[in-house]
Amino acid sequence: MKNRLFGFVVLMIVGLLPSQSRAQGRLYYFMDPKDSLIGVKDDKGRVIIPPKGAPIMYFEPGVPITDSLINLFDMDETDTGTALSFGSMYNRKGQFLYRPLAYDNGPDYFEEGLARCVQKGKVGFVNEQGKVAIRPQWDWVSPFNYGYAFACNGCYWDRNKDAEHPPMAYKENAKTFYINREGKSVQLMKQRKTEKDLPVDGGYLPYPFKYTAVERKILDEIEAMEVLSKIRNANIATKAEGKDALLQFEIVGRPSALSPYYKIQGYSNGSFDKEDPFLFYRALTGDYFQVGWDGKDKTPFAQWLKEALESCAQYFREHPDAPNKFDVNRYLERL
Template sequence: MKNRLFSSFILMTIFLLPVLLRAQGQLYYFMDPKDSLIGVKDNKGKVIIPPLGNPIYEPQDLNEPITDSLIFIGDFINDYTGAAGSFGSMYDRNGIFLYRPLAYDAGPDYFEEGLARCMQKGKVGFVNEQGKVAIRPQWDWVSPFNYGYAFACNGCYWDRSKDAEHPPLAYKENAKTFYINREGKSVQLMKQRKTEKDLPVDGGFLPYAFKYTMEERKILEEIGAMEVVSKIWNANQATKAAGKEARLQFEIVGRPSALSPYYKIQGYRYGRFDKEDPFLFYRTLTGDYFQVGWDGKDKTPFTQWLKEQLESCAQYFKDHPDAPNKFDVGRYLDKL
């Protein structure tokens, strides 16, 4: 009964969200002609976020409405330590400041497994997709989440004396390192594996991090049964794939909410549990699938993505007739 009520709530939210956004008014970036800084205003000209942003970090097309629930402004407020740095600020659509994102790849850190890194007073933590702090900033450096865990350290820094462009992470004398779970708690490595899905790191193992309801297990069984997805993944591998290592392992890394009506399902390389970015899928409550780009914005209907991938495999097999993981592409194309 609870699941039905929750599903009904989410479906109602899906239909009402566009109405709510229209009622709220469309938002646009604008440039102040006096100082060329970027701000945000609504379609009636009301300033929602004053001009604070550096034009280098903002969209160039000021005529396109902002569709994101979180709005980045590349202002000149910095938060920097030897290991991590931030620039810019993240706001909600009402212009309320939420957090300072960690600077990553010349922009604000993006979401991995539903969490993105933020900074406060030189320390790094995480926010959820609503922009609320999910894990308090408390480390000098933290990696993005992968397979339910992140690597964190205090007393660490980037040693730019060894490589100015791509410095290695170095450690002070009393530095401490941790593996943390999604609650921000450090987790001790196990000496031996308890299940085949435990994560191997640093000569030990972290326990399998995911827990599911019966309904969610059925969803994973559903996508796991799509053997063609793993065949596509193996198509251009240099060695023959066999056994469990030939199949992607899928885990649910995000659940439907008021802001996102999807289950987010990530494919991992079995045994090593490396995240395979092209194999991130969104599933609606009604069972429709989409393949999603790394930024979570470009959603391709599953059938369209599958057709494109199969055609790409067919061309690859034509160019590489000795490909060790060649399969009958036509068999799957005929079913589309």
């Protein structure tokens, strides 16, 4: 009994580490009245990051900053390549970490534990601690999905065709390839070796995930929740059958000093496209949370499941002929 209690206490301490470290030193944005630039101070009024960010972001000076990585929009005048940066990223000590790729009107967000960074016009990746995980070396690279990213050199955005949403164009000597999480290019296979190999460009990329016995049990645990696939299929216009009707889950992040969670991503079976609503965090205590697309908003699993089921029920009332209709009350009664 004593050993079990000790183990529980250790797990609770690990789970509290990130929030405690943030609470120990509260940080706040402030604006310099002289030049209207934004910086960061601590709760004692000491300047952690001098004013340098242009005020293009919405912020509340009196609200504590909870993010472990802090973005300020200080322009880099040398940004002239295909990939442009969105200011600079700092840690909570005020130390510069990297220049994030400008994407979707802000700094690139983390996908499968990695976000894109820019250095001298080339793109690479950083991990969630803000450390360079894959050195910048490509003109462009996509976010990671299912353990792979598309990269190219000799490519550029053709703003002559569309200044606001330019298409990707390729020079005569351009090279394109797929990279793994180590930044190495991976050759396409002509034939699929396993049903979980990724189909792309007329070939296949090998199944990229490897697990310990403990991690395999975690995946077995969530894959046994058949209701998740039912929710995913609820508003699909065609009948979902066989393996295509089931979500496939993979662990895309593991507990670290900044996050005490396993991160579990759901993919559509067959195409292996990321299913955004089906990103879950699993605490070491076994508790689950559903996570928003930005990885910040966590909803207790039971609450999210109830809301998702109620949404399905509403859809079925409005579409009584829905081909993937199921007994919602059967699952609501278990909550």
